Amino acid sequence: MTGMTDHTQLILDGTKIAWHQDRIQAWERGERIAPITIDMALTRACNYACHYCYAMLQENDRKSITKQVITDFLDDCKEIGVKGISFVSDGESTISPVFVDACKHGHSLGLSMACGTNGFVLTRRKLEEVLPSLTYLRINISAGERDRYGEIMGVKPDYFDRVVQNIRDMVAIKKERNLSVTIGLQMVLMPQYRDQIMPLARLGKELRPDYLVIKHCSDNEDGDLGVEYQKYAEMYETLHAAEALSDDEYQVSVKWSKIQATGQRSYQRCYGAPFMIQLSGSGLVAPCGMLFNERYKKFHIGNICETRFKDIFASDRYWEVMRYLASPDFNAQKMCGSLCLQHKVNETLDSYEKGYVNLPDLTGATPPQHLNFV
């Protein structure tokens, strides 16, 4: 892959699970499959205070992910067959002292590594060290204007200037060194941030990352963040206008499928978790980030700060939890928050299991980018 990204193959609103048919078939045979992708954080802490932050709802018993813990974890991932690790989840991984080493070690093992971050501490020196190890680096930025950035993301307005400079630097480093890393911006859109859609889309056009993705805001099953899903429809025109700013090297995409779902799910079983699990920045292993809070203790499987991940994966407890989610004991329409990370994978697997769709014949087809992040 060259340094320039082929945008036609960048899937920002969908799933790549159909490209992993060997694992789907193993799942169908009832085998214990390793996750293709693990989404995790290296800490629960964050240097921001975004108003839409779902991590506020995910508090659990905190432990520290040390260099030894993350090294063992990555080694275990490689051994059992995990393909991609994204540092996103419920904390700001770049403020963990082990962040750079973790990215480099995972990459050296042949794992695809990625990160979602506010980008504040990723100054030029750190970027030069970490960018070659990453498949993608995504900056969470939910405003395109200085003051609104400060309001929405819970920081002083001058944080905006630092982040904008860091984005300029990462784009420049990518070009200078012809790196394959995809650099993206992500806006978590609450209806009350609609005034920032166009300023951010224009800012992106000026900064020249590979893409800007605009997504819904998730909420828990009690609606604690107060996301008014019906109000997204009022923003469709503006969202289309933002998408129209796309050009050959800058893609603006709206996650329409999730926004238009108005927080609802077509399926009742969660089949996606064994393909794609989440770890909290506390080291907690759970099927899904929405189940991190202590409230959902019955879904908590183990902690990599205490037990090697390969042993957690091999345990009956791991599979007891996964089976619960795939059984009539569970109904994702009633028991989950809105639009989780596994949502698109769940949609595909559920439709496939029910016989509504077949797996596509991909013989000879060109795989999309970021294949190991399903």
Next chain:
Amino acid sequence: MRFEYENLVNMFENALLTELRGHGSGSDFLRTWVPDPEPVKSLINMADAADVEGVESFEVDIATAALSPADMKELSDALKGVFMIKLDASKAQRVILAFTRSGGHTTQPVATGAAAQKTIAWNGDGWTIKLVANNGIITDAALTWSDPAADLALIGTLAQSLKGMGLREARDHGVQYAFASQQAAASPVKGILIPANYSVTSRAAVNALRKAIDAAEQPNPADWNFEDHGLSDAWRKIPADVRTQNLESLIADYLKKVSLASAIIVTEIDEYDRVFVQFGEDFPVAQKPFILMQLERHVRNATNERIELFVSELKDNNRIRRL
């Protein structure tokens, strides 16, 4: 008999302009019906007209957007003791309201409207399947499979499980419910159980059942299946303090069974009927997740209710995050 509401109203209103005498909706049982601009009142008027004519059951096909949940409650309340209403929302953007005369109101035996009842008879792949559905809900099910490998117990359980399910739910999840209810301690596979891998019979059954139902009523995957088998009304109606006592008694049984000191109490049953428990301070931390799931299973088996157990939410104490 089934009426499409909007057509009926249009016919009625057109007839106001085109007919000088003999105006009506075109149906005898609606002779006294006059539509109202508000659909809910219009439907109440229709039920009154049906009542006057002694009609036992009828169905109305109406746009989903025409009736809010509050309207549905108003409709049910207004017709209490006269008609029971069942709702079928399996069609996109449409809802079928099935009105059936309430027991006790009439001295005549309650007859099921012919149009409301549907029988699916299907033969294929060695299977013979017969499903009887009333207003889309399966009331009787019989399945046989001629294969020598047939697991008769699973097929029998499946026939029982299907009763009370909608046809869509039966095709989507019927076999899952069947093997979940007969599942032995040892699982046939190490990974995730689905009909395709539970057994030869489950795999054949899910294929046959889907073919049988799809042949009679092709499902549209774009119409989402929201049928849920959650807590029963009977459970919800039990006063919270009595439910709490019952649950604590079941918890004590379980803890005794696994030789643990009684150290879990029910702290709350919330507005969504979720049950929150609290562990005693000396309860082994590492055992909590496993015990909680086993305890929930014990409670569900004992009550036959899909009760969910949780522990209290942990708030985020990070200084700069807030909610």
